Amino acid sequence: MDYRKLGRSDVEVSRVIFGAWAIGGWMWGGSDDDDAVAAINKAIDVGINTIDTAPVYGFGHSERLVGEAIKGRRDEVVIATKCGIRWDREDGHRPFETEDRDGTRRVVVRNLKADAILEEVEQSLERLGVDCIDLYQCHWPDPTTPIAETMEALNLLIEQGKVRAVGVSNFSVEMIKEALKHGPVASDQPLYNMLDRGIEDELLPYCDRADVGVICYSPLHQGLLTGAVTMEREFKEGDQRRRKPWFQPANRRRVIEFLDKLQPIAETHGKTLAQIAINWCLSQRGVTSAIVGARTPRQVIENAGGAGWRLSDEEIGQIRKWLEELNGPITAD
Ligand SMILES: NC(=O)c1ccc[n+]([C@@H]2O[C@H](COP(=O)([O-])OP(=O)(O)OC[C@H]3O[C@@H](n4cnc5c(N)ncnc54)[C@H](OP(=O)(O)O)[C@@H]3O)[C@@H](O)[C@H]2O)c1
Numbered sequence: 442m443d444y445r446k447l448g449r450s451d452v453e454v455s456r457v458i459f460g461a462w463a464i465g466g467w468m469w470g471g472s473d474d475d476d477a478v479a480a481i482n483k484a485i486d487v488g489i490n491t492i493d494t495a496p497v498y499g500f501g502h503s504e505r506l507v508g509e510a511i512k513g514r515r516d517e518v519v520i521a522t523k524c525g526i527r528w529d530r531e532d533g534h535r536p537f538e539t540e541d542r543d544g545t546r547r548v549v550v551r552n553l554k555a556d557a558i559l560e561e562v563e564q565s566l567e568r569l570g571v572d573c574i575d576l577y578q579c580h581w582p583d584p585t586t587p588i589a590e591t592m593e594a595l596n597l598l599i600e601q602g603k604v605r606a607v608g609v610s611n612f613s614v615e616m617i618k619e620a621l622k623h624g625p626v627a628s629d630q631p632l633y634n635m636l637d638r639g640i641e642d643e644l645l646p647y648c649d650r651a652d653v654g655v656i657c658y659s660p661l662h663q664g665l666l667t668g669a670v671t672m673e674r675e676f677k678e679g680d681q682r683r684r685k686p687w688f689q690p691a692n693r694r695r696v697i698e699f700l701d702k703l704q705p706i707a708e709t710h711g712k713t714l715a716q717i718a719i720n721w722c723l724s725q726r727g728v729t730s731a732i733v734g735a736r737t738p739r740q741v742i743e744n745a746g747g748a749g750w751r752l753s754d755e756e757i758g759q760i761r762k763w764l765e766e767l768n769g770p771i772t773a774d
Pocket residue numbers: 459460461462463493494580610611630657658659660661662663664665667669715732733734735736739740741743744
């Protein structure tokens with residue numbers, strides 16, 4: 442495994458980060474807790490030193506599982522969690538209704554107000570069973586709260602020793618610039634994979650220049666780029682992938698044809714398609730790490746092999762050409 446410093450912070454992250462959304466179960470059609478704890482431990486064993494979670498992933502469940510898994514191993518891990526998405530208070534931006542893994546109705550809002558963050562951090566510390574969060578990230582922008590107010594609260598948490606570094610997620614370049622006026626920002630966490638390349642023109646070059654780390658999420662396009670999503674595969678009730686454009690039959694077929702082209706490149710390196718998809722993200726200038734979700738130790742071992750080697754420039758160029766031919770999904774969401 443390779444490691445990188447995150448932006449200008451002193452936090453050192455593995456290039457493959459364990460993503461703990463799916464293990465929370467919410468929007469993934471449930472999950473198995475024993476597998477999840479085993480997967481996190483396997484991640485640490487194979488050198489994945491960083492775990493990315495969030496309070497809303499399973500409404501506290503993912504953070505609790507991470508806390509359980511790292512008991513006795515705190516020194517071996519960098520914990521990244523988030524703030525700003527709440528289901529336990531209704532004052533906030535963009536309320537939406539959703540269902541927990543057991544069918545409980547939840548109203549979820551964005552809230553990055555200072556008082557909300559200072560309350561939320563305590564809940565995360567307790568669920569994780571730690572006294573300091575290594576990377577504390579604003580999960581989604583909250584346009585109803587000035588970024589200055591949010592940053593002031595986050596800076597206070599650094600002063601108090603409850604947080605080591607501050608990050609943002611799903612922020613635009615303008616928002617990151619604004620945040621940087623008020624304090625250090627170690628990283629942004631955007632969506633990025635072979636099929637979602639929206640950050641390439643502006644955000645990646647900016648973060649590279651400004652020395653803001655980029656830890657990208659959904660590098661496997663939620664499993665689609667691994668080859669495990671065949672035409673026959675069906676997703677459980679409550680799994681968001683049932684409705685996602687690229688997973689619909691006509692689009693899925695096009696992705697599978699693209700993966701067939703990719704297969705010889707994978708074989709040249711003795712790697713799997715999942716490892717190619719991860720390495721492709723890591724090979725893009727400005728990308729610090731890829732946050733890869735996994736539910737089982739087997740997936741973790743495979744995903745760790747996405748780092749520590751390089752696709753050639755020629756292969757990267759060829760893959761890019763195929764992706765341009767593939768273009769966007771045919772059906773809308
Ligand atoms: N900040 C944000 O707004 C945001 C948004 C999304 C994600 N994230 C973070 O990024 C992480 C990763 O993103 P993601 O979970 O959306 O997508 P992802 O990493 O692209 O895909 C993860 C899913 O792919 C499947 N998978 C993983 N490894 C595999 C392998 N080796 N072979 C076959 N299938 C495999 C698993 O699902 P199955 O086994 O069920 O197929 C897994 O849950 C999340 O866990 C979260 O930490 C953040």
